[in-house]
Amino acid sequence: MGSSILHVHSSQHTYPIIIEPGCRKRTFAFIDQYITRKPTKYLIITDDNVAPLYLEDVVHSFPSSETVETYVVPSGEQSKSFKQYEETVTAALKYRLDRRSLIIALGGGVVGDLAGFVAASYMRGIPFIQIPTTLLAHDSSVGGKVGINHSLGKNMVGAFHQPSLVLYDPEALLSLPEREWRSGFAEVIKHGFIADKDLLEWLVTHVTSFQEWDMDILSEMLYRSIQVKANIVQEDEKEQGVRAFLNFGHTLGHAIEAEAGYGAITHGEAVAIGIVYALRLSEKCFEVNLQSAPYLEKLKSLGYQLDIPKQLSADGLLERMSVDKKAYNQVIRFVLLKAIGKPVVQGMSGTVLLDELKREVK
Ligand SMILES: NC(=O)c1ccc[n+]([C@@H]2O[C@H](COP(=O)([O-])OP(=O)(O)OC[C@H]3O[C@@H](n4cnc5c(N)ncnc54)[C@H](O)[C@@H]3O)[C@@H](O)[C@H]2O)c1
Numbered sequence: 001m002g003s004s005i006l007h008v009h010s011s012q013h014t015y016p017i018i019i020e021p022g023c024r025k026r027t028f029a030f031i032d033q034y035i036t037r038k039p040t041k042y043l044i045i046t047d048d049n050v051a052p053l054y055l056e057d058v059v060h061s062f063p064s065s066e067t068v069e070t071y072v073v074p075s076g077e078q079s080k081s082f083k084q085y086e087e088t089v090t091a092a093l094k095y096r097l098d099r100r101s102l103i104i105a106l107g108g109g110v111v112g113d114l115a116g117f118v119a120a121s122y123m124r125g126i127p128f129i130q131i132p133t134t135l136l137a138h139d140s141s142v143g144g145k146v147g148i149n150h151s152l153g154k155n156m157v158g159a160f161h162q163p164s165l166v167l168y169d170p171e172a173l174l175s176l177p178e179r180e181w182r183s184g185f186a187e188v189i190k191h192g193f194i195a196d197k198d199l200l201e202w203l204v205t206h207v208t209s210f211q212e213w214d215m216d217i218l219s220e221m222l223y224r225s226i227q228v229k230a231n232i233v234q235e236d237e238k239e240q241g242v243r244a245f246l247n248f249g250h251t252l253g254h255a256i257e258a259e260a261g262y263g264a265i266t267h268g269e270a271v272a273i274g275i276v277y278a279l280r281l282s283e284k285c286f287e288v289n290l291q292s293a294p295y296l297e298k299l300k301s302l303g304y305q306l307d308i309p310k311q312l313s314a315d316g317l318l319e320r321m322s323v324d325k326k327a328y329n330q331v332i333r334f335v336l337l338k339a340i341g342k343p344v345v346q347g348m349s350g351t352v353l354l355d356e357l358k359r360e361v362k
């Protein structure tokens, strides 16, 4: 099984994304190769599901001469909180991390976003690397969006802070429960819809279940999906323009996550529902047929629940969408498609959004 590498050119620095089975076990060697200024010490931040699976592999990759501290947070979306942020900064202070220390985020998007935000803000910013362990984290580990949630909205406090290295070990994904494969695959589908119709076609043929993975297929899927993300981030690092396309499915998706209570519905489950809603809005707004049926059938066959959960009220969701980060002057902005691969950001009237929501929810 081969190794592949992509590079992201950011205003802060250029960093490699290495996709290689087993690479977690060589973490120190990769740091030594790619991080130019030798860190004074290391703090590995992970969660209580990932720690028993992979923490030892990463720690054992370091020679005994290095100082390696570890900090384990509770698993789940609730850890992207002010409380957990404060506790993690406290741990960093107690471990005496300095400005030349390196934070290592070992886990899914929750750990990556939290640890990345600690790195972005600790002593006004120290370097960090990502070792993603979920499929979803092919998205979250790349591009430097880090942050935590507020009860009034997803990712409302954060920063742009690029990692110095992303070490993606596809082998580490094999322990994921089916629900988490489904969650992560929603972001792969998103990347296909916004930028790569060939990827969508390829997924329809090559991904038939989440139960068994061929390592080459998995690695290729990660590579192609990350390529979409990296290209957009390089063009517009701080979301002044095209980076907003990566928010396809997220305006409603984030509203669903917050309205349902963080963690009740996974990020990818909510994004999948948001994608279907955005496809419907696109067809209505632009009077086009996007011919998305084969892709939606694929999602259904993979077990996705694509209706807006019945317990969520349309008014509540609309209110949540009005605090979306793409909104300004009280206009909610949606990423819509004029065709597959041709996204646009479109201001939407509340009435149209509500009508469409009410077609499915109370
Ligand atoms: N920063 C970004 O650009 C960006 C992009 C997309 C999503 N996100 C954020 O990412 C978060 C979701 O990430 P996620 O889906 O990875 O969630 P997560 O980090 O909560 O991981 C999902 C679950 O899988 C467990 N887990 C992780 N790796 C495992 C493994 N290898 N084997 C078994 N279990 C494992 C975790 O403990 C957790 O219970 C959301 O908060 C979302 O907002 C951020």
Ligand SMILES: O=C(O)C(=O)C[C@@H](O)[C@H](O)[C@H](O)COP(=O)(O)O
Pocket: 139, 143, 145, 154, 155, 187, 239, 243, 244, 246, 247, 250, 325
């Ligand atoms: O990287 C981006 O830009 C994205 O929008 C990727 C999304 O998948 C991700 O969920 C991101 O965290 C959403 O960002 P936000 O700015 O809408 O909070």
Ligand SMILES: [Zn+2]
Pocket: 139, 187, 250, 267, 271
């Ligand atoms: Zn997302």
